Amino acid sequence: MENGAQGRDFESVLNRSLTFVCAYHEERLVAFVNLAWDGGYHAFILETTVHPEFRRRGIGRELVRRVVAEAEGRGVEWVHVDYDPHLQSFYERCGFVSTPAGLIRLEVDEV
Numbered sequence: 710m711e712n713g714a715q716g717r718d719f720e721s722v723l724n725r726s727l728t729f730v731c732a733y734h735e736e737r738l739v740a741f742v743n744l745a746w747d748g749g750y751h752a753f754i755l756e757t758t759v760h761p762e763f764r765r766r767g768i769g770r771e772l773v774r775r776v777v778a779e780a781e782g783r784g785v786e787w788v789h790v791d792y793d794p795h796l797q798s799f800y801e802r803c804g805f806v807s808t809p810a811g812l813i814r815l816e817v818d819e820v
Contacts (some may be wrong), residue, residue, distance in 0.1 A: 711717055728779045730772045732763075739763040744776040744788075752780040754790040775802045 727746035732739050740759040746752045754776060759769045780788050789810075792800055797807060 728776055728782060730775045732768050732772060734763065740756075740768045740772055742769070742771075742772040742776050744780060746780075746783075746785065750784070750786040752776075752783075752785045752788050754788060757790075757792075769799065770803055773800075777804070 727744045729741065729743040731741050738760075741756060742754060742758075742762060743756040744752050745755055746750055754773065757769060757773065777788055788805075790800055790805055791810070791812070801807070
């Protein structure tokens with residue numbers, strides 16, 4: 710899938726997740742959404758990706774809906790998501806409202 714995640718250690722990513730959901734087509738992973746959690750009232754949608762052949766079919770929106778429902782069921786009050794500008798309308802259709810936010814990029818040495 711086109712998300713720059715190739716070669717990542719997904720086991721360590723998923724160990725920090727509240728939940729994640731996947732979509733498959735004929736046993737092939739075609740979409741994925743990860744929901745990280747601070748252990749309290751905030752959760753964070755990460756790694757939303759849909760294979761290009763399967764985009765614009767409502768798959769991504771359904772996966773986002775499912776992780777948001779899971780967060781609500783766990784007592785989370787706020788679900789956050791960061792996204793590139795071209796994805797703003799997608800997340801608005803999922804119910805998100807754009808807000809100003811602060812961000813700092815840290816330099817991390819490659820291991």
